[in-house]
Amino acid sequence: MRLATSEFHPGVIGTYLLGLFLFSMLLFHPLFLILTMTQLLIFHKLFGDWRQVKEWLPFFFGMIGILIVINALLVHRGSHVLFTLHQPITLEAILYGGTLGLLIVTMFLIFMTYNILLPSEKFLYLAGKFLPKTALLVMMSLRMVPLLKQRITEIQAARRVRFSPSSDWFIQMKHHMQVVMTLTTWSLEEALESADSMHARGYGQRKRSVYEPYDWDRRDSVVVTFLVVSLLFIGWGWIQGYGVFTIYPVMEPLFTDSFEWVLAWLWLIWGAWPIWMEGGEWFRWHLLK
Numbered sequence: 379m380r381l382a383t384s385e386f387h388p389g390v391i392g393t394y395l396l397g398l399f400l401f402s403m404l405l406f407h408p409l410f411l412i413l414t415m416t417q418l419l420i421f422h423k424l425f426g427d428w429r430q431v432k433e434w435l436p437f438f439f440g441m442i443g444i445l446i447v448i449n450a451l452l453v454h455r456g457s458h459v460l461f462t463l464h465q466p467i468t469l470e471a472i473l474y475g476g477t478l479g480l481l482i483v484t485m486f487l488i489f490m491t492y493n494i495l496l497p498s499e500k501f502l503y504l505a506g507k508f509l510p511k512t513a514l515l516v517m518m519s520l521r522m523v524p525l526l527k528q529r530i531t532e533i534q535a536a537r538r539v540r541f542s543p544s545s546d547w548f549i550q551m552k553h554h555m556q557v558v559m560t561l562t563t564w565s566l567e568e569a570l571e572s573a574d575s576m577h578a579r580g581y582g583q584r585k586r587s588v589y590e591p592y593d594w595d596r597r598d599s600v601v602v603t604f605l606v607v608s609l610l611f612i613g614w615g616w617i618q619g620y621g622v623f624t625i626y627p628v629m630e631p632l633f634t635d636s637f638e639w640v641l642a643w644l645w646l647i648w649g650a651w652p653i654w655m656e657g658g659e660w661f662r663w664h665l666l667k
Contacts, residue, residue: 381425381494381495381652381655381656382655382656382658382659383495383652383655383656384495386597386598386601386655387592387593387594387595387598388496388500388501388503388504388592389504389594389598389602390598390601390602390605391495391496391500392496392500392504393602393605393606394495394605394651394652395488395491395492395495395496397605397609397648398414398488398491398649399485399488401609401612401613401616401645402414402481402484402485402488403481403485404613404616404621404622405612405616405621405622405645406477406481406622406623407477407621407622407623408473408476408477408480408623408632409632409633409642410621410642410645411477411480411481411484412480413642413645413646413649414484414645414649415480415483415484415487417646417649417650417653418484418487418488418490418491419431419487420650420653421491421652421653421656422487422490422491422494424653424656425494425652425653425656426490426491426494427490427494430490431487431490434486438483438486441479441482441483442476442479442480442483443479444479445475445476445478445479445482446472446475446476446479447475448475449471449472449474449475449478450467450468450471450472450475451463451465451467453468453471453474454466454467454468454471455468455470455471455626455627456468456469456470456471456625456626456629457470457628457629458470458629460472469629470625470626470629473623473625473629474625474626477623477625491652495652498517500592501513501516501517502514502517503592522565526561526565529561529564529565530557530561533557533560533561533564534557537553537556537557541553601651605648605651608644608647608648609648611644612641612644612645612648615637615638615641619634620634620637620638620641621638621641621642621645
C-alpha cells in the first residue's frame with residue numbers, strides 16, 4: 379500500500395522522525411509518552427504492519443511490568459509508601475519504572491515507524507550527500523538483523539532434512555555451533571561479493587547520484603514550517619519545565635497548570651501528522667468516488 383506521506387520530500391519525513399525521536403526522550407512524562415505510543419499504535423493498525431507489531435505487544439507490556447516490579451523492589455525513595463515488603467514499596471518507584479518502560483516501548487515503535495516512513499533509498503538520499511560511507515554502513519547494519527534471522531531459519535530447515543533430532547545436549551551444542559559456522563561463512567562470502575561489486579561500480583570515487591529524484595515543492599515547505607514551528611514552541615515549553623514529570627526528590631502534580639495541557643494537545647496534533655495525512659487522503663479518495 380502506497381502511503382500519502384511517501385509523496386513528501388524525504389527531508390520532511392526526516393524532520394518529523396528526528397523531532398519525534400528527540401522529544402519523546404525529552405518529554406519524560408507518562409501522559410506525553412502514552413499519547414505518543416497510542417498514536418504510533420494507531421498508525422501501525424491502520425496503515426502499517428500491524429501483524430508484526432501485534433507479535434511484539436506481549437513483549438512490550440511485559441517489559442513495562444518487569445521494569446515497574448524491578449524498580450519498586452530496588453528503589454525505596456519516596457514519601458508515598460503503598461505497602462511494606464521487607465522494604466517500603468513507594469508510589470514514586472512504581473511511576474518511575476512505568477514511565478521508563480513507556481519510554482523504551484515508544485523508542486521501539488518509533489524505529490518500526492521509521493522503517494515504514496523512511497525506506498532505505500530515502501535515508502541514503504538524505505545522508506548520502508554528507509556521510510555516504512556512514513549512511514551505507516547504517517543501512518547495511520539495519521539490514522543484517524532480519525537477513526541473519528532468515529538465513530538461520532533456512533540453515534536449520536536444511537539440517538532438519540539431513541539430520542535426525544537428538545536429545546543429547548552435546549549433539550545439540552554441536553548442531554548449534556555448526557549452524558553459527560555456516561551462517562558466518564555464508565555472510566562473509568556475500569560481504570566479499572558485495573565489496574567486489576561496489577568496487578567495480580566505482581562506489582565512493584565521486585559524489586553519489588540518486589536513482590529517483592525528490593523535488594521540494596510548496597506543500598513540503600508548508601508542512602516542514604508547521605513541524606519546525608510547533609517543535610520550537612514545544613521546546614520552549616520544555617525549557618520552562620513543562621512536559622517533564624518530576625518524581626524525585628519530591629513528586630509534583632501530574633499537571634502543574636493549564637499551559638501543560640495546551641502543550642499536550644499540541645504534541646498530540648504534531649505527533650499524529652502521518653495519521654492526519656493518511657486520513658485526509660482516504661477522505662478525499664472516498665469523496666471523489
